[in-house]
Amino acid sequence: MRTSGVTDVVVGLHPNDHLCWPFDDFAEFRARAAGFLVDGLEQGQRACYVAHGDDLAADLETEPVLVEALRDGRAEVISLESRYGTPVTPEDQVDAYAEATRTAVQDGFAGLRVAADATALVRTPDSLDAFCRYEHLIDRYMTTEPFSAMCAYDRSELPEPVVVRLSALHPINNTPPAPFRLHATTDGIALDGEIDWVSHELLSLALESTTPENGELHVDATTLRFIDHHGLLALREHARANEATLVVRSENSALTRLVSVLGLDDVECVR
DSSP: OOOOEEOSOOSSOOTTOEEEEEESOHHHHHHHHHHHHHHHHHTTOEEEEEESSSOGGGGGTTOHHHHHHHHHTSEEEEEHHHHSOSSOOHHHHHHHHHHHHHHHHHTTOSOEEEEEEOGGGSSSHHHHHHHHHHHHHHHHHHTTSSEEEEEEEETTTSOHHHHHHHHTTSSEESSOOSSEEEEEOSSEEEEEEEEOTTTHHHHHHHHTTOOOBTTEEEEEOTTEEEEOHHHHHHHHHHHHHTTOEEEEEOSOHHHHHHHHHTTOTTEEEEO
16 A cells, blocks of 8 residues: 655655655755665665765765665665756656666565655756656556655755645655645556645646556546546546546545536546
């Protein structure tokens, strides 16, 4: 089972959880990243720290467990520039982490855990679009594979709308800057939180990072507290643009009634 929601801790997470951690102070990020990676080591995962800088190992020197793990090969530090291409090619980056995860398992680890400061990779509109696509694709990979990640972004260096957009594409975040979370499931996407007239444009942006498969857009809305007609129409439009049928799973009878009132005969509601 994967975790979904808002948290203020980085330990006790599952081997395939995906956490977004916007931060205001780099020292605070380093401490949180260290805790996240140590938690992974305790679960038998290989740990990997990724950031921009020349002496990345020094970032982890305050955590004795990580220092020891770096010495014996259970942990590694990798520069942001060598781990990610510039610009990021979403599919290739997922393949790279999939290969790293397979290698970790072959080496006897339970999986791979990565903490990365990706701030430098989302500074332009094009790089942001590409990285958002990557965030969704790697999230989909995590639904079935033993790979977990803490994706960190420096709020002091990025516009708030950028942080909100990235946060909305993670099943877990440390603050609720986005009114909803869109994340991957094994057969589609899930939506948590609330979607109203204020957030439907953010929903459309989030949907741009997703692609329906096998002619259907499966949306798990069982934990979605509210969605208005703008949000529902955005989901339908995304499905139609990709020649797919929108299939929404929900226990909320109000959503079924909304589909009926709007006359959306091409939208399927299931329980």
